[in-house]
Amino acid sequence: MIKSFVQLKPVMRSILVIGLAAGLAGCVASYRNHGYVPSEDELAEIVVGVDTRDSVIESVGPPSSSGILNESGFYYVASQMRHYGARAPQVVRRDLVAINFDSTGTVTGVQHFGLEDGRVFPLQRRVTSSSVQDKTFLRQLLGNLGRFSPGQFLNN
Numbered sequence: 369m370i371k372s373f374v375q376l377k378p379v380m381r382s383i384l385v386i387g388l389a390a391g392l393a394g395c396v397a398s399y400r401n402h403g404y405v406p407s408e409d410e411l412a413e414i415v416v417g418v419d420t421r422d423s424v425i426e427s428v429g430p431p432s433s434s435g436i437l438n439e440s441g442f443y444y445v446a447s448q449m450r451h452y453g454a455r456a457p458q459v460v461r462r463d464l465v466a467i468n469f470d471s472t473g474t475v476t477g478v479q480h481f482g483l484e485d486g487r488v489f490p491l492q493r494r495v496t497s498s499s500v501q502d503k504t505f506l507r508q509l510l511g512n513l514g515r516f517s518p519g520q521f522l523n524n
Contacts (some may be wrong), residue, residue, distance in 0.1 A: 388412065395453050403432055403446035405463045413479055414467065418474045424467055431467075441468040 404487035406428035413427050424442060425431075448461040462483040468476045 397450050398451045399460070400449045400451065400457075401446065401451065403444070404429070405444045405446040405465050409466065414475060416475050416477060420475045421469060424475065441466050443467075446521055 370440045375453070414424060419427070421442075427456045430443045433443045434440065444465040444467075446463045447459055449457045451457050464481040466479045466481065468479070470476050
């Protein structure tokens with residue numbers, strides 16, 4: 369096999385080496401970061417019982433998401449995903465910082481969570497189906513012909 373490789377023309381060898389290198393490069397994992405979590409120094413500036421929602425936004429920035437209710441907190445989420453070839457992306461690291469507030473808007477606590485603290489659950493997409501989904505415009509128009517009578521128009 370080595371002898372046959374050496375006997376190939378230099379152009380063919382170059383093409384073979386480039387193709388082999390490109391094939392191996394496709395198998396290298398790539399990482400993507402999503403989201404934002406404040407640093408430890410930024411979180412150290414938040415004083416429990418003193419800071420409010422506005423002062424938290426000024427010091428660490430707006431949250432990735434927040435709760436629906438006024439008493440709920442701010443949530444900062446960052447994830448690192450690994451993409452490896454044709455496989456589905458995999459979550460390698462996830463950090464979550466939850467800043468909780470009381471009813472007056474004052475900070476009651478700052479909590480850190482990682483991927484090991486939570487559990488992964490699949491999100492479900494629920495969509496309400498429409499009865500018009502399988503029907504064309506002409507079928508809808510012709511389907512309504514028998515649903516009314518001329519008497520409905522004469523009474524008005």
